[in-house]
Amino acid sequence: xxxxxxxxxxxxxxxxxxxxxxxxxxxxxxxxxxxxxxxxxxxxxxxxxxxxxxxxxxxxxxxxxxxxxxxxxxxxxxxxxxxxxxxxxxxxxxxxxxxxxxxxxxxxxxxxxxxxxxxxxxxxxxxxxxxxxxxxxxxxxxxxxxxxxxxxxxxxxxxxxxxxxxxxxxxxxxxxxxxxxxxxxxxxxxxxxxxxxxxxxxxxxxxxxxxxxxxxxxxxxxxxxxxxxxxxxxxxxxxxxxxxxxxxxxxxxxxxxxxxxxxxxxxxxxxxxxxxxxxxxxxxxxxxxxxxxxxxxxxxxxxxxxxxxxxxxxxxxxxxxxxxxxxxxxxxxxxxxxxxxxxxxxxxxxxxxxxxxxxxxxxxxxxxxxxxxxxxxxxxxxxxxxxxxxxxxxxxxxxxxxxxxxxxxxxxxxxxxxxxxxxxxxxxxxxxxxxxx
Amino acid sequence: xxxxxxxxxxxxxxxxxxxxxxxxxxxxxxxxxxxxxxxxxxxxxxxxxxxxxxxxxxxxxxxxxxxxxxxxxxxxxxxxxxxxxxxxxxxxxxxxxxxxxxxxxxxxxxxxxxxxxxxxxxxxxxxxxxxxxxxxxxxxxxxxxxxxxxxxxxxxxxxxxxxxxxxxxxxxxxxxxxxxxxxxxxxxxxxxxxxxxxxxxxxxxxxxxxxxxxxxxxxxxxxxxxxxxxxxxxxxxxxxxxxxxxxxxxxxxxxxxxxxxxxxxxxxxxxxxxxxxxxxxxxxxxxxxxxxxxxxxxxxxxxxxxxxxxxxxxxxxxxxxxxxxxxxxxxxxxxxxxxxxxxxxxxxxxxxxxxxxxxxxxxxxxxxxxxxxxxxxxxxxxxxxxxxxxxxxxxxxxxxxxxxxxxxxxxxxxxxxxxxxxxxxxxxxxxxxxxxx
Numbered sequence: 112x113x114x115x116x117x118x119x120x121x122x123x124x125x126x127x128x129x130x131x132x133x134x135x136x137x138x139x140x141x142x143x144x145x146x147x148x149x150x151x152x153x154x155x156x157x158x159x160x161x162x163x164x165x166x167x168x169x170x171x172x173x174x175x176x177x178x179x180x181x182x183x184x185x186x187x188x189x190x191x192x193x194x195x196x197x198x199x200x201x202x203x204x205x206x207x208x209x210x211x212x213x214x215x216x217x218x219x220x221x222x223x224x225x226x227x228x229x230x231x232x233x234x235x236x237x238x239x240x241x242x243x244x245x246x247x248x249x250x251x252x253x254x255x256x257x258x259x260x261x262x263x264x265x266x267x268x269x270x271x272x273x274x275x276x277x278x279x280x281x282x283x284x285x286x287x288x289x290x291x292x293x294x295x296x297x298x299x300x301x302x303x304x305x306x307x308x309x310x311x312x313x314x315x316x317x318x319x320x321x322x323x324x325x326x327x328x329x330x331x332x333x334x335x336x337x338x339x340x341x342x343x344x345x346x347x348x349x350x351x352x353x354x355x356x357x358x359x360x361x362x363x364x365x366x367x368x369x370x371x372x373x374x375x376x377x378x379x380x381x382x383x384x385x386x387x388x389x390x391x392x393x394x395x396x397x398x399x400x401x402x403x404x405x406x407x408x409x410x411x412x413x414x415x416x417x418x419x420x421x422x423x424x425x426x427x428x429x430x431x432x433x434x435x436x437x438x439x440x441x442x443x444x445x446x447x448x449x450x451x452x453x454x455x456x457x458x459x460x461x462x463x464x465x466x467x468x469x470x471x472x473x474x475x476x477x478x479x480x481x482x483x484x485x486x487x488x489x490x491x492x493x494x495x496x497x498x499x500x501x502x503x504x505x506x507x508x509x510x511x512x513x514x515x516x517x518x519x520x521x522x523x524x525x526x527x528x529x530x531x532x533x534x535x536x537x538x539x540x541x542x543x544x545x546x547x548x
Numbered sequence: 549x550x551x552x553x554x555x556x557x558x559x560x561x562x563x564x565x566x567x568x569x570x571x572x573x574x575x576x577x578x579x580x581x582x583x584x585x586x587x588x589x590x591x592x593x594x595x596x597x598x599x600x601x602x603x604x605x606x607x608x609x610x611x612x613x614x615x616x617x618x619x620x621x622x623x624x625x626x627x628x629x630x631x632x633x634x635x636x637x638x639x640x641x642x643x644x645x646x647x648x649x650x651x652x653x654x655x656x657x658x659x660x661x662x663x664x665x666x667x668x669x670x671x672x673x674x675x676x677x678x679x680x681x682x683x684x685x686x687x688x689x690x691x692x693x694x695x696x697x698x699x700x701x702x703x704x705x706x707x708x709x710x711x712x713x714x715x716x717x718x719x720x721x722x723x724x725x726x727x728x729x730x731x732x733x734x735x736x737x738x739x740x741x742x743x744x745x746x747x748x749x750x751x752x753x754x755x756x757x758x759x760x761x762x763x764x765x766x767x768x769x770x771x772x773x774x775x776x777x778x779x780x781x782x783x784x785x786x787x788x789x790x791x792x793x794x795x796x797x798x799x800x801x802x803x804x805x806x807x808x809x810x811x812x813x814x815x816x817x818x819x820x821x822x823x824x825x826x827x828x829x830x831x832x833x834x835x836x837x838x839x840x841x842x843x844x845x846x847x848x849x850x851x852x853x854x855x856x857x858x859x860x861x862x863x864x865x866x867x868x869x870x871x872x873x874x875x876x877x878x879x880x881x882x883x884x885x886x887x888x889x890x891x892x893x894x895x896x897x898x899x900x901x902x903x904x905x906x907x908x909x910x911x912x913x914x915x916x917x918x919x920x921x922x923x924x925x926x927x928x929x930x931x932x933x934x935x936x937x938x939x940x941x942x943x944x945x946x947x948x949x950x951x952x953x954x955x956x957x958x959x960x961x962x963x964x965x966x967x968x969x970x971x972x973x974x975x976x977x978x979x980x981x982x983x984x985x
Binding site for chain 2: 193194195196197198199200201218227228231235349404405407408409410433434443445446449450452453454456457464466467508510511512514515516517520521524525527528529531532533
């Protein structure tokens with residue numbers, strides 16, 4: 112989408128810093144070289160077309176009930192685990208890791224296998240409107256490089272991490288501290304040098320128990336050099352709750368790895384003190400509700416995290432979570448919030464459930480904040496990149512029905528709770544159409 | 549599908565009285581006049597074709613990974629509420645009824661509106677593999693007759709109930725005891741006389757609080773005459789729990805309305821004594837997990853119901869539940885079971901979660917038992933009607949991916965947790981194709 116700007120004309124829905132959901136009808140959004148150059152009322156359309164020399168065929172008039180929304184941001188997804196997403200859901204985290212997950216990840220030394228799975232997960236998530244994803248790969252540098260390339264080619268925005276785990280790993284899937292560090296350095300150097308504006312390497316120690324302190328500290332030093340984003344798992348299960356001393360959040364902090372673009376997956380059992388530290392550092396939480404139920408880990412109190420003023424977004428956590436669709440993550444987050452409400456009511460307490468507008472914000476702007484990308488994406492604002500989805504509630508073969516009694520608000524809700532990739536007729540990343548009908 | 553038998557050749561998956569899931573490859577199923585006339589190993593195919601004079605074009609060879617499964621049985625769905633399914637999910641049951649539901653149902657005196665909504669819900673559920681549905685309509689006899697006709701025309705198997713509620717109703721949506729009884733009689737007479745083998749009227753008192761005792765007893769007498777199935781809501785919220793005396797299950801029993809084909813929706817707060825009574829009478833529970841979370845009603849302990857030996861199936865409860873897809877009901881039932889497991893683990897207790905095989909059984913054979921239809925449908929057995937779905941995991945535009953490492957069991961799980969109507973390429977009710985690609 113070089114040169115001539117494109118103009119989108121119609122309804123759009125997004126979040127702002129102040130409001131969870133803002134809807135506009137009759138607007139025009141101008142996009143040039145991937146960036147939003149204006150957002151104006153439709154009455155200005157003729158002037159804008161002439162001012163920016165936009166020919167008629169570069170103006171996209173959205174149809175009745177179609178709307179534009181920001182791309183979905185998946186703050187936590189394991190690309191290799193997509194191979195078995197939707198199956199193998201009988202076990203809890205640590206048994207599930209050793210029985211299904213590590214054996215699957217170990218297969219990614221085979222680049223042919225990696226190519227198959229990675230191509231499919233990137234296609235599938237883009238098709239489902241995930242314009243930005245925060246990926247864990249595996250221990251393998253070659254396969255992680257391949258994932259990076261596949262994402263570049265598909266045009267998705269992403270962080271891609273070679274996983275570090277030099278502790279407590281099975282014999283068939285492990286690395287030494289030296290190998291871990293060396294491969295990470297090489298992966299980072301080779302990918303950073305590409306200067307791809309959309310795809311970035313991310314420092315990815317799996318979780319505290321899977322990394323030696325020496326490795327964590329070394330990754331901290333590596334990060335000082337490259338200033339990369341960071342991701343890990345934290346406080347996912349009750350068993351992960353602190354055993355005292357310097358553990359969990361504090362160890363990342365000691366290594367300098369708690370930053371404005373550090374993504375902490377789960378944090379189901381995070382303490383008040385740890386939330387305070389998160390807030391202080393500007394790090395964010397990837398809430399993965401489907402995974403937290405499917406693996407029977409627990410229920411994160413998102414309302415409390417929001418009240419504390421911490422950054423939080425949603426993650427599919429494929430395949431602890433069985434679906435790679437961010438719409439599923441949004442629905443699951445709603446059900447977890449209501450589950451907490453039921454529990455509180457049993458104790459005679461009130462609990463404010465997440466509204467659909469808050470859920471929408473978590474899936475878009477909230478995710479961009481967690482990834483430290485909210486200056487670039489997350490909503491429609493002049494100067495930001497244009498990552499957006501054209502939603503068509505009336506598309507042929509749509510999974511839900513619209514009635515004459517439905518308001519725009521009803522239709523947005525129906526899409527969020529009953530819609531799927533069929534309704535996402537165009538998916539744009541930095542102004543380029545990547546997927547759609 | 550008259551005259552000549554049809555033969556399906558390939559894999560099939562179903563439940564039996566003894567096993568939650570049985571999978572067969574290389575089988576043939578013969579269907580004649582809507583009924584299953586044989587199930588044999590494929591080696592017998594040539595003999596069977598000659599024995600039953602089946603021409604080659606009447607043999608349907610399923611492709612690799614395609615399989616046949618029994619049609620899904622939705623034991624609880626409110627057809628009129630489909631109008632707003634997927635929206636208006638902020639309130640709990642009684643506020644939700646008065647704010648959204650009763651005003652919507654009141655609109656069904658308008659037959660044009662009823663035609664629109666009822667046509668769409670029947671189409672949509674059939675498309676999603678619901679071959680049998682247990683419908684609540686509204687108070688209106690005319691609109692309920694219309695629903696009956698629409699279902700007949702579409703070829704779905706169903707129970708259809710004109711709702712009774714002569715108590716505690718809003719002024720704009722109520723009926724007297726006399727009107728309620730009279731309209732029910734007329735509805736029953738006019739529909740029973742059609743002798744449709746697939747669609748049957750069902751006695752439908754909304755819930756105890758919405759019906760006078762006089763009405764309930766009168767419906768009991770009406771039922772003695774016609775021997776119809778019965779449905780109502782029971783013990784859905786904590787507020788519904790017995791206030792002592794003759795209430796809830798006992799009042800239905802006193803009226804003779806607790807029978808082998810009585811469907812009790814929800815029963816989240818059912819007591820041991822009430823479960824015993826249910827079992828004694830052979831009545832069943834429609835478990836509606838999406839609704840129970842969405843309306844914040846609570847968590848039904850399905851494991852306990854199964855251990856007690858009571859009949860139980862799944863219901864979408866559109867639109868207390870936001871999705872009319874039985875696959876969603878299955879997934880939600882899984883998440884509710886895991887939610888209970890998390891709660892028990894917090895108390896240091898073990899809890900046996902529902903397996904995907906048990907969930908599959910609930911959605912098919914279990915539902916047929918609850919509706920008292922397990923002599924006719926629910927699985928593949930010689931003499932039963934052929935209600936089945938041809939599932940194609942590899943269909944173009946499938947919502948999930950299959951990998952070379954997937955076993956048949958993995959693929960079944962992927963379909964159950966990630967599949968949708970796109971994978972249901974043929975939906976048969978009593979041998980007739982009603983829907984599909």
